[in-house]
Amino acid sequence: DCWFDSGAMPFAQHHYPFENKDIFEQQFPAAFISEAVDQTRGWFYSLMAESTILFHKSPYENVIVLGLVLDGNGQKMSKSKGNAVDPFEALKKHGADAIRWYFYSNSAPWLPNRFHDKAVQEGQRKFLGTLWNTYAFYVLYANIDDFDPSRYEEMYSAILQKVKAGDEDALPVMDRWLLSRMNTMIRDTDQNLAAYRIPETARALESFVDDMSNWYVRRCRDRFWASGLEEDKICAYMTLYNALKNLCLCAAPMIPFMTEEIYQNIVRRVEQDALESIHLCLFPSCDEALINQDLEQKMGEALNIVVMGRAARNDANIKNRQPIGRMFVKAEEALPKYYSDIVTDELNVKTIEFTDDVREFTDYTFKPQLRTVGPKYGKLLGGIKKYLGNVDGNLAMDQINESGVLRFDVNGESVELTREDLLIETKQTEGFVTQQNGGLTVVLDTNLTPELVEEGFVRELVSKIQTMRKEAGFEVQDHIDVYESGNDRIRGILEKFENQLKKEVLAETLRYGMPDADAFSKEWTVNGERVMLAVRKRG
Template sequence: KLIEEYFPADLVLEATEQTRLWFSLLQICSSIVFNKSSYENVYVHGMILDFQGMKMSKSLGNIISPYHVVDKFSSDIFRYYICGITAGENINFNWEDIKQKQRNLLVLMNIGNYLKDLLKQTKLKKSGKLDIEEKYILSRLNSTTEKVTELFEKYELDKTISEIEKLFLDLSRVYIKITRDKSVEKPGVVAFTIHEIYLKCLQMFSTICPLITEHLWQNLRKENMVKEESVHLTKWPKSDKKSIDNKLEEDFNTVLEVIEKGLAERDRLKIGLKWPLKKAVVELQVKLTKELQEIIKNQINVKELEVRYGKKEIEVTLNTEMTPKLEAEGYAREIIRKIQASRKKVGFVKSDKIKLAVSLKGLEKLIKTQEKFIKERVNANEMVFFKHTFSDKIKGRELKISFEKI
């Protein structure tokens, strides 16, 4: 009865060397006795070699104990690293790859911290009409959920990790990045979107990093952001196929490539991102909607965007002519960045209102034109000198910032 119920096995797992040994022997015996295969799926893994591709051995002194990795980085990071190895292939162990996995997990943790900060000033608010950035990241969530589920069901375990990893990295490096201003204007919508995706990332990633994801889940429980007692007691997330827009995801990839080339051009010209430019000319083949063009404008910080179609290779050209108005905004953005860093030093949170004083020698009148913009961005009521004072420089000019909590 047990053989009828459990035979053949769903999965057999061994190293590649067992292809000619254990796997083969099982099939031969099963064919003789039962006239059928003894297993339905095979998962093979390779050998762990040193960073030069040599087999680890005591005589060579190149053995790295897994306990050493676990003690230094944790069992979850080690599992995250090892489980992502392509099935059946050997791996050259590399400490830098381990460190990269650690950095990725820090990104995952920081998303949770950012969400908690947002929810200190707002409540989750589902928007009736989604903007294009929400449509994109929710499409990414649902297409990833669908793909990861399919990979798990097919026992292609090694391929699941990169898909989940790309999703939470996109949540941080794409969605959160392009909605920084929106998080001030519509914090509830941004918080709802992040909350929706972050929870499902934790649920899927708990199969890979069970301890860290549980820790992050318990952090959410403390803030009453989840009801379930454990991430491991939740149901596997389901994909909403109606929310998947493959064309939008492809178009967004083009947008991200344009942004990358625009930022690279800024680096080449040695012009910081905080300094707005008059115009950018983008040449490409894929047609972009006005909404997507607006994202490009905001992310490379230009006032006007001209798009020319026809070229296969994407090219971005920047007009670097600086007007007094653009220069004033550039100084204002640099001042805002330094104020925010100073606020953080003294432990202020985003919702704390401040009184503020800024003095930039020789440019007081120029900065005065940006007073409203600065006050809105740093949550300041007025400009005066108070308890906390910090000094810095912008393009060789002395900058002083003072504020106190009110």
């Protein structure tokens, strides 16, 4: 019957043993087969049974079992229930790449998947949208500079050879970091795919795209904005080009359409020997000589501090454009100056101090988690509450961070509480805000001097003028005139920081009073101050 026929597929398709013996032996057993979980008693079994009888071995080395696709509420899709999704409508709405990426990244293939629009759109925004925006950034500035990576391949290869030989000055730190992250991504992606770890592969790709866009491009924008094509700018272009190219080569099996679009536009257009399609290319190889674990670790710690610092700013309701005087960090080790400078720049903080003790800025209070502590120490619960109410918060937190357990005695009996057994609240000193995660603590001094407040105004004004440039349809390289009217305080700040502001927004002049008729005007509220601003493109 049909199950016997399907089980005979490995040899019957080649008319073995009557002919094609070499082809059959080359292809048998298969590296993997894949079907839904309902084939466990069907095709998977019939293949195994017939192969075992005939060849005394399994016909496949691996089985990828696909779980069922459920609706957004976790119910099995059914026409009778009316919760089935038309795949063609979903493809039309989201695109094939977004749907493919959702299934790859959401969970292991053999687990059930809840399919709903919001989940697909989230992956589309976080990964596909970020990748596309990074690609668009590269294309925009490469077109402005008429940049062709093939012209600089020989120069860049020579620089990379110096880096591999240990010359850290041959390439900027950010470039060496992204190349290290890229090769780590290639290695991890290759290993995960070889081991059928699909969500882990997706996470490796997503993490790299996030680092490339939200850290490398963010930190290196000024290099792309610089005039001319000096070596530093060429290196930035070449590093981003190679990162985009290799990311697409790694991600092509998962998001075939977007990667093909990017490959055709930025690779085939410039590389003479580029293959016709990205799907004809070999998977990239990891260059271990460009992986620098120490560099990745230090940059990763800097990024963690920045993330926690931003969270602290949010807690204090202080915008990132408002400079802060100082911050304190408790970590396993202090970062070298290069990385600490990145932190202060990203968080808009004047100074950073690494310290072993942040007790003066924070304390902790503890309560028992009744759901877990009650069943374990029911009769001691009153004594546990009393002990936790009087414990030195910082000493208790140190013990938890060091050993993972808070140990003490109640009525002569030993008590051990893990982090899951405790409700921990952070008490903060007035004028300071703290974020803590494991052994890392970040403290921001939120006391603002008049000078810091003025600088915050400048940052806000630059942001507003840049927004107006965009709304007025100016090109990024256009020089402008800026007008201000209606607020004496804003005028005073503009006059004081005129040179800085003109440089940042490409302004030739700052003028006060009513703008010319052909200027683009807009009224703003800047830190509570109402003001009229206008911009005009220079002829």
